[in-house]
Amino acid sequence: MDDQNKNLILATVLSFAVILAWTLIFPPPEAPVDVPAEVAGETATGSTVPIVESGTGDGAVSGGAADPTAPADRADAARVVIETAQFSGSLSLRGGRIDDLALTNYRETLDPGADTVRLMRPVGETDAYLALFGWTGDAESAPNDETIWSLIEGDTLTPDTPVTLGWDNGQGQQFQTRISVDDEFMFTFDQSVINNGSGDFTSRPYGLIRRYSEPDDMKNFFILHEGLVQMTDGELTETDYDDIVDFEPDGPDARKEVTQNGWIGWTDHYWMTNLIPAAEAPFRASVRYFDNRDIYQAEAIMAPQVVSAGGTATVSTRFFAGAKEWESIRNYQDDSEAPVPGFLDSIDWGWFFFLTKPIFALLHYLNAFIGNMGWSIIALTFILKALVLPLTYKSSVSMARMKELQPEMEALKEKAGDDRAAMQQGMMKLYKEKKVNPAAGCLPILLQIPIFFSLYKVIFVTIELRHAPWFGWIKDLSAPDPSSLMNLFGLLPWAAPEPGSFLALIMIGILPILLGVSMWLQQKLNPAPTDPTQQMIFAWMPWVFMFMLGSFASGLVVYWITNNIITFGQQYVILRSLGNKPDVFGNIKSGFKRGKSATTGKSEDK
Template identity: 65%
Template sequence: MDDQNKNLILATALSFLVIIGWTLFFPPPDPITDPNATPASQGDAADITTTAPTVATPDGGEATAPVQTPTSETADVGRVPIETDALSGSIYLLGGRFDDLSLNKYRETLEPDADTVRLLTRVGAENAYYTLYGWAPAGDLSSDEVPGPDTIWSVESGETLTQETPVTLVWDNGAGLIFRREISVDENYMFDIKQSVQNTTDGAVRAQPYGLISRHGEPDVVGFFILHEGVVAMSDGELAEVDYDDMPDLPAEAGGAARSETTDVTEGGWIGFTDKYWMTTLIPSADSAFKSVQRYIPGQEIYQTQVRLPTMSVAAGETATASMHLFAGAKEWEPIRNYEQGGIQKFLDSIDWGWFFFLTKPIFAVLHWLNAFIGNMGWSIIVLTLLIKAVLLPLAYKSYVSMAKMKELQPEMEKIKERAGDDRQKLQQEMMALYKKEKVNPAAGCLPILMQIPIFFSLYKVIFVTIELRHAPWLGWIRDLSAPDPSSILNLFGLLPWGTPEAGSIFFIFSLGVLPILLGISMWLQQKLNPAPTDPTQAMVFAWMPWVFMFMLGSFASGLVLYWIANNIITFTQQYAIMRSQGYKPDIFGNIKSGFKRTPKDDAG
């Protein structure tokens, strides 16, 4: 076995072994069913309770905001409609809860009449998901004197919340304190909430503003190990991620009724819940210190994130205001980047870029720019592949030149093997002397493959987690680049009158689409640039490898398979041209013919 083939097999096996293990042990989920979609039932009910936050009073004691006991909607507890280009829903005047929010630009499936994705849902619905704001009492105030989860607000101004028309809610506690909540929203997914308290009493009062996001029941998650779903928080520049199934392990609170962890934030941050494509996040003002809280209530299976702003002292006749943002929507790169540039600290990190973030971020930025210019994600992926190959061309050139020289040295290497016989030390010494003399690096041929490992994973991450590829079409039958190729060889790609196996079924792996087949063919042709190894075992491994990976990668996202096909074709072209420039002419058709004729038995004989 010559060193070139050893290194090539080693590098190829290393690259693909990770992919095989990844696919076998962590198979991608069915991407057609939206894991973040919620049931249609949205009625309020009185059978679920959740505890509002416990906050520190200025004198060091503890004060607990009222326990929320959701009640059914009544005729005199109304809603404020939300109508923007991006969002639709309503704000429930009981507690002023954001508990009804849909994303107008996104549907649960590819069907044109499919329901829009619902992000926030009312108490009483399965997996209720909402956010609310209030004030916790401090000093001499009692919980009845501040607005909490069960306060009934009135509309002071505005009838419908739109991009142009904010809404103001008001509540008078009847004891000299008037609370207002001014709510506005931009063209995307960012709400601005200004809470104020007007003190008309004769003395100073103290209260602490807060916001919380609550989810009832463990949310449905994709459950793929490369994707984080759960709490995501930024605290003074440090990113924290806690999965839902890790929240029951948080430290127990006094009394043991809940488990929580609190982080003091001084220089900006945010906290919320992230799903694969959607996110709800509480964002205090950048200049405001706050307490960032993640909380879990056992028994009720309630998950919460909270922001507790500093306790405020309001003098007689004065008004105090606390501001906070709420992001509730799709994790679109451009709006989130704009919010970050507008002052929200490291908000782009709310998108799960993964271990190779230093590659994933720029790769997606280029892909986004290409898509804006070309207008099609599929063609953008192909152009991105060309750019990546162009960047790696100097390395590839050196590698393929080294491979061509190794081919030229093949006769001399065979002579060295004959002279050395069974003396492996002598064989190694003479081989190294030959490499040094001819200035050839036998490992150089592995570098392009090894360099592709982090790039492959980074692009896979981009295609898997970024919403810009969700339901993004390419051409013809490829209507969703984030999903596997829907065509199937089992029905002759639609010519026969029966459907294809569902994802996850035992027959799905054999339901090869057009793209996976093209992937196998492109890998097979790339192999034919070089003669098959003389060793029978090597020859068998190389012969089966394209077809094994054709099946293994067949269930991957179409965008990733498209990248791999384009990469193989470009690599084939580069290698062929460089080898020809070095005087070595690959006998592709001869290698194909010998591959069909060769068998391990013949070689062994």
């Protein structure tokens, strides 16, 4: 077998190895799993919902909430309806818990009549998820998650009509919780205690968010954090569910004392819940895992309140529950009256946050002006390419000079034969004589890598791309191109392969094909490597990337195609300005009688 065939086999094996490795590292999104009705359980708005927690004593919060690991079926208490522009649902008077929230502006899928996204679910349903507020102490003296509150003011929770819950411990203390909600995603709990007893009363108000098992719809993707997210005095901490299982209950990872500013909660791909104590108020942020019931619990325990006889104490805590919308979260962070420091960092911006944040901010403002995320991504690409234009120019000039040296390099290769050392020495001498730096063309590529990953992060993580249409068949820029070679892009009567299947990776859509073609055209303007193996690998690269990125979000593929087209246009214009005349396939034609040489800078015949 000659060297050329060996190199071809090697290039083929390497290309498919890259495809396989990329597929394992960046798996395509899994198809949604339907939960049967008999498994999902009753809705929270029904007359009864099985409750699986009970008991008193220390439990979840030291000296406070009932133990969530002690099961006991109970009929649910009465409920208060929640109605806002963002929510529909209810809260239970058992523990005053918010455990029934649907996000009315978000649907599970793009299918007509698709269910709204349910953020929180009561105990007894799959993925039960709730928040509640109470006071530390035994069950007779302080309210906990099993306390049955009375509704003493209001009947429906809306932005205009808060509700107030009350409970009397029969020992001289009356507790009240006033619950209000704004037009977005923020609840406020004002917890009060009135001490009508003869002595001091001491207790710590708390809030907790409880998840029953890990969410079934977790992506389990390394580029995305799902789990605990908390800010403690300016320090952001993100912890996976698997790591929480190994925490010591009172260890430094599970318990943090916050002196003035912080928040704690759970984050999913697009949704989040967070407890936000009042600014400047110290509190204890803690997280617990109850292995016998597979329960994850985040807690914010406020400082002790010492209430003298005849006195009253009130503590306010906010509770965020909703979509991770950039503008809403930023508004809460920058609120002039009650800011939430660092709240925008609850969105997982990744390692390149210094690029990801401004890139998304620019994309957001472009979309506000244009009104379409697909065209906004294209406009963003033009802006990013304009910013790196000086580097691109230097790179294109360098590659043009390299291409001019191709005949001399071929002659040098024939002269050196199999003597690789002589070949390398000859090339270095040629580069020095012609003042060509072969590494200069790599700089824009190196700069493009963090920009690419930052944009990938933006498109994958931010909710603004979820279900965002472009035009035609592209209805969701956060999902792969739904067209497929399998049915000739919809011309044949059968359906496309199931998303996430191996067949879907091969039977790619229109956008990935356009990506491969645009990458191939761009590559034609670049000088070919002298090494045959490298030549074959580079020749395969456009088509390898075509399949690698075929299962990626459409928005990312749109960016990459636009980037390739702009780069091709820039290189074409630069080559023309240097006296070369490439055709549309990058082949250099002689057509200029005189022009400046790219190697000498002097005018000469072409």
